[in-house]
Amino acid sequence: DTEVTQTPKHLVMGMTNKKSLKCEQHMGHRAMYWYKQKAKKPPELMFVYSYEKLSINESVPSRFSPECPNSSLLNLHLHALQPEDSALYLCASSRGGGDTQYFGPGTRLTVL
Amino acid sequence: DQQVKQNSPSLSVQEGRISILNCDYTNSMFDYFLWYKKYPAEGPTFLISISSIKDKNEDGRFTVFLNKSAKHLSLHIVPSQPGDSAVYFCAASGPYSGNTPLVFGKGTRLSVIA
Numbered sequence: 685d686t687e688v689t690q691t692p693k694h695l696v697m698g699m700t701n702k703k704s705l706k707c708e709q710h711m712g713h714r715a716m717y718w719y720k721q722k723a724k725k726p727p728e729l730m731f732v733y734s735y736e737k738l739s740i741n742e743s744v745p746s747r748f749s750p751e752c753p754n755s756s757l758l759n760l761h762l763h764a765l766q767p768e769d770s771a772l773y774l775c776a777s778s779r780g781g782g783d784t785q786y787f788g789p790g791t792r793l794t795v796l
Numbered sequence: 797d798q799q800v801k802q803n804s805p806s807l808s809v810q811e812g813r814i815s816i817l818n819c820d821y822t823n824s825m826f827d828y829f830l831w832y833k834k835y836p837a838e839g840p841t842f843l844i845s846i847s848s849i850k851d852k853n854e855d856g857r858f859t860v861f862l863n864k865s866a867k868h869l870s871l872h873i874v875p876s877q878p879g880d881s882a883v884y885f886c887a888a889s890g891p892y893s894g895n896t897p898l899v900f901g902k903g904t905r906l907s908v909i910a
Contacts (some may be wrong), residue, residue, distance in 0.1 A: 726900035782889035
């Protein structure tokens with residue numbers, strides 16, 4: 685089983701809202717990732733968690749706040765987003781190192 | 797600086813024929829390469845990978861070839877089917893230690909025509 689689940693599938697929010705994206709995997713993977721993907725572009729890495737600790741933050745604005753409550757769960761808290769933050773947000777997991785990453789279906793976020 | 801390049805933004809192939817998607821990389825520290833398939837508004841689906849100790853890996857209709865001296869890899873799909881129509885991303889990582897993130901190419905849109 686190589687399933688990564690993400691909720692919600694779609695999210696529309698105003699610039700003053702606070703919302704959260706959720707990601708879950710039960711493959712025993714120790715590394716989890718958040719990516720952002722705009723149309724016709726490759727996925728762009730935002731954050732990497734390794735053994736529940738933040739190991740990479742690709743200079744993402746503070747209005748995006750990741751959280752890893754346990755080894756199976758990854759959240760992305762959103763606050764005061766801008767319309768240009770509208771994108772497909774992808775979660776992925778892997779065994780760690782440079783191993784294969786498995787992606788979830790994504791959350792389509794629209795910021796009004 | 798683009799470390800992983802997919803120079804063909806699109807490719808059209810007749811059903812039943814071979815599809816060849818190409819990828820070049822510049823970072824000699826990359827030692828693991830992957831191909832992902834992506835439909836619109838969905839997450840990328842892992843297809844096949846190859847480590848730098850090999851030059852070929854097969855999985856059903858999909859074969860990936862790696863030419864380390866040329867820093868080039870290719871994905872062959874034989875025979876191509878209409879359901880293969882999607883965007884294909886080449887990705888690379890390495891060295892295989894720490895949490896080296898994947899570096900993606902910009903993708904090639906494959907259209908398989910019935």
